[in-house]
Amino acid sequence: MSLDYCPGRYCGRLLVNTTAGVPIWGECGACPSGFRVNMEYHCSQCTGKPTLFQWLYLGFMATLPLVLHWFYLLHKHTEWKKNVAIQCGFAFIETTLAAVFTLLSFEPKGSLSLVTCSVQQISDWYTIFFNPRIKFVETVRCSQEAVYPLYSIIFLFYLFSLALMLFLRPTLAARFLTSEADKKKCNVAIYAALYFHPILVVIHAICAGLIYYAYPYLTILATMTGLAVYAVYWDMKVSRNVDFSLIFAITMCFCLQKPKDVFGEHRVQNIFIILWHLTTLAYSIIALGNAYTTSFTYTSFAYLAFVPLPLLFLLLTEQCTDPNHITVETGGMPL
Structure with missing residues (x-):
């Protein structure tokens, strides 16, 4: 009518x-x-169902607090220790529970689907x-x-995420962290989250529409930049003994190495971060492949073959960009 x-x-x-x-x-x-x-x-x-692109958008927004938690923890701890892994696990549990509670709160209520x-x-x-x-x-x-609910659902998710962090993080820290120094660092991580959660809320309130259309490109840019920066930072300032070629071989062909070689000093953290970057790159490629269609398509999976290329390029050109070579050629002292 x-x-x-x-x-x-x-x-x-x-x-x-x-x-x-x-x-x-x-x-x-x-x-x-x-x-x-x-x-x-x-x-x-409205009676529609979210497209794959929209689900990936929600996943992108949901992982932002998790990535910031992990970034802060890995930035403050130069070594991968048990307490770091435990706190990263806390952040993952809080984010997962917040996502589940948020989905249950929207129509159809009590279901993990959305209208x-x-x-x-x-x-x-x-x-x-x-x-x-x-x-x-x-x-x-x-x-x-x-x-x-693509706009309002993110605000509720951030609220659940912050509330669960304030409730679960001190409880789990008291239970699983035995050192007072580790508990203090855990409290500092909570204080940091109290800053970046409001910042995420303001960014979403203002830029939600722009992020919705640009998040695959933002993810690709952040992933490739982060991978390059981390590789250079870790290789130069933490340990010159870290062999990224070995790490890549271990990651791609785990069965060729002994477990004790894989989980040696610093290697667990390197493997974790490299795998995380590769996963997010694959995530963004799938999002781009389904950005302009309302139904799921398998075409984008063919482009996943390009996921390891940035890391391969970094490994192949590492020797050409070694600052020690430049310093020696110019007559200076090696780093």
Whole structure:
């Protein structure tokens, strides 16, 4: 049924009642949560399912606190020790539980699935800027969550993540960390999270739409930059004995090495971080391959063959960029 025109891109009419089989519609305004205006200018309930690209977007946003937790822990601890692994495990448990509780809180409630409204254009994320002004005098308030629940669900996730961290982290630390120094470092990590959680909330509130369309590219850029920076930093400033060629061989062909060789000094941390970078790179490639389709496609899996290429390039060119070679050639002392 076509109704009278509603001004603005996101203004619609909500069905109020039905009298003698005739629907009665309300005034033009914002659609309630879980509804979106259609081409007939009335608010229709959203019944769609998230696409793979949208699930990957939610996963990207959910892993941001986890990555920041891990980055802070690995940055503050120059050696991979048991207490570091335990605290990284704490962060993973908190993030996983927060994601589960968040999904259970949205429709259909009690289920890990979601009901979503379709995302058609970037303005769907910023409906507050599209409230129409009638004759430049009266403003019709039509701001709403047109991308339900992709916008609000992240705020609830961050709330759960922060609450679980404040509740579980001290409890688990008291149970599994025996050293007072380790417990103190764990408390410092909690203080750091109290800073970056609000920052993530503000970034999402302002840039949610931009991140939605750009997160695969951001992931690729961050992954390749992070891999290169970590390799140079670790190789130069922590231990010149770390052989990245050996690490790559161990990662790709684990069965060729003895376990005691694999889990030697510093190698566990190197393998963990390299595998994490390769995983995120594969994640972003799959997201790009499914960015412009509403159904799952296997085509993007063919591009996963390119995932090891940045690491291979880094390994093959490592000798050419060794600062010691440059220093010796210029007559200086080697590093």
